[in-house]
Amino acid sequence: MSDHALCVHGHFYQPPRGNPFNEDDELVEAGAEPFANFNEKVTAECYAPNAALGNFGLMSFNLGATLARWLAVHAVDTYQQIVQADQAYFARYGVGNSLAQPAHHTILPLFRKRDKQVQVKWGLMSFEHRFGHPAEGMWLPELAVDLETLQVLHDCGVKFTVLSQGQLKGADDGAGPYWVKLPSGDRMAVYSRDDWHSNQLAFNIKDQGGAGRWARNTLAPLRKTFPRMLLLATDGETFGHHHMGEEHFLHWLLAYEANSVGFEVTTLARDLAEHPPTVELEILEHTAWSCWHGLNRWSNGCDCTVGDARWKPALRRAFDNLANWADEAYLDFTRALALEPWKLREDYFRVRLGQQTGSEFLRAAGLAHLPAKSAAQLLDLLLAQFYRQRMYVSCTFYFEDLDRPEPRYGIANALRAILLVAGATERDYVEAFRQDLKLAVSNKNAQTGAQLLDDVLAWAHAAPAAGGSA
Ligand SMILES: [Zn+2]
Numbered sequence: 001m002s003d004h005a006l007c008v009h010g011h012f013y014q015p016p017r018g019n020p021f022n023e024d025d026e027l028v029e030a031g032a033e034p035f036a037n038f039n040e041k042v043t044a045e046c047y048a049p050n051a052a053l054g055n056f057g058l059m060s061f062n063l064g065a066t067l068a069r070w071l072a073v074h075a076v077d078t079y080q081q082i083v084q085a086d087q088a089y090f091a092r093y094g095v096g097n098s099l100a101q102p103a104h105h106t107i108l109p110l111f112r113k114r115d116k117q118v119q120v121k122w123g124l125m126s127f128e129h130r131f132g133h134p135a136e137g138m139w140l141p142e143l144a145v146d147l148e149t150l151q152v153l154h155d156c157g158v159k160f161t162v163l164s165q166g167q168l169k170g171a172d173d174g175a176g177p178y179w180v181k182l183p184s185g186d187r188m189a190v191y192s193r194d195d196w197h198s199n200q201l202a203f204n205i206k207d208q209g210g211a212g213r214w215a216r217n218t219l220a221p222l223r224k225t226f227p228r229m230l231l232l233a234t235d236g237e238t239f240g241h242h243h244m245g246e247e248h249f250l251h252w253l254l255a256y257e258a259n260s261v262g263f264e265v266t267t268l269a270r271d272l273a274e275h276p277p278t279v280e281l282e283i284l285e286h287t288a289w290s291c292w293h294g295l296n297r298w299s300n301g302c303d304c305t306v307g308d309a310r311w312k313p314a315l316r317r318a319f320d321n322l323a324n325w326a327d328e329a330y331l332d333f334t335r336a337l338a339l340e341p342w343k344l345r346e347d348y349f350r351v352r353l354g355q356q357t358g359s360e361f362l363r364a365a366g367l368a369h370l371p372a373k374s375a376a377q378l379l380d381l382l383l384a385q386f387y388r389q390r391m392y393v394s395c396t397f398y399f400e401d402l403d404r405p406e407p408r409y410g411i412a413n414a415l416r417a418i419l420l421v422a423g424a425t426e427r428d429y430v431e432a433f434r435q436d437l438k439l440a441v442s443n444k445n446a447q448t449g450a451q452l453l454d455d456v457l458a459w460a461h462a463a464p465a466a467g468g469s470a
Helices: 038-053 065-074 076-093 113-131 147-155 195-208 211-225 247-260 268-274 311-336 341-352 358-364 372-390 405-425 430-437 449-462
Strands: 004-012 060-063 160-164 178-181 187-193 229-235 263-265
Touching: 004 211, 004 247, 004 268, 038 065, 038 076, 038 247, 060 065, 065 076, 065 113, 076 113, 113 147, 113 341, 113 372, 147 187, 160 268, 187 229, 195 211, 195 229, 195 247, 211 247, 211 263, 247 263, 311 341, 311 372, 311 405, 311 430, 311 449, 341 358, 341 372, 358 372, 372 405, 405 430, 405 449, 430 449
Parallel strands: 004 060, 004 229, 004 263, 160 187
Antiparallel strands: 178 187
């Protein structure tokens, strides 16, 4: 008889790479050989074998939008197996086992509230679009958290999230769940990831001697000492890509071995329905799971990466200025037409998801009467809002140097945003953005952000793109 519960959560994610001016182009990346790119390589090593084994029907997981979008086109069978796993779970238990994720994997606590709101809203819309039912829970990018982020989740109808136990004060009842009190006085349910045991699998799964031995040696003794539920949460790529062949560890653990030592295998929304929180505790704000320096990894730079990280605050300042220019242009335009700007921006994501054409969107928003020129300008300013959101993807700031594909991708998204603003309003900020980018300098080769901007301007001229995808 199982008196304890085990949940394994996999965060499945790939950073966006490539050229946002030509997103349909097949990406070719060095180091992924014999595959064309890393998405193909990780699919073969992790996503496809886990899907084939049925692991997505046994674990809790979230599928980042970049990856979901790619799988839906390039690995259709695997994508459908993943989506159907959650749908079968939903049919059986009334809740799915997949969690949503904010739309662009951005570090939410570094955002203003309304940008948090749009990231969360768009992430929930994206989830429902793919999985066919609303999300109960949301996985925060890098588990970066502050109270305002949790408040926004709550206000958008999210019922729970996950944090590392190191981000919670006094989480000594295992996975919980725990209540966290919000600024509004409401409460959010938070599950606590067991850091020690999660990292044991994330970093040393090969040393455990297989799922059966791990269950007997590590899991079974916890029944005497550990609270009700153990939550292991790690990158999904642990099981197959970071550690080749270990999708079998995951399968044996969840299908047989955990149960044989008295742990019922469950997932988060299902567990929450049966075990609402009883204990309230506080979070450590401005923390994340992948950096112990607050949120400096994505803002001021920190010792997690080698070399001079001053390019990070310089690039972020350039983006923040650009975001303000794009917002001013958008607000001035919508004010002149007496439109409600931020609700309109949220709803616009339906166009990005392919649920509506631009004109269907305008009609649904009661804007069918707009003259053709105004309608085109408004759609361009909304598209600029999309790219200006996506430039902040956490990967832009995560690594050690400016001269890498990820910052280049961020700058290219920023460029798309200001070119759209320039086309719609004749406010041209490219030169001002270039000036700001001069302050961001690679510590590898002294290239500046301005030089990267010139590179991506060449992309823009080579491939004037259509809308791309969400
Ligand atoms: Zn750090």
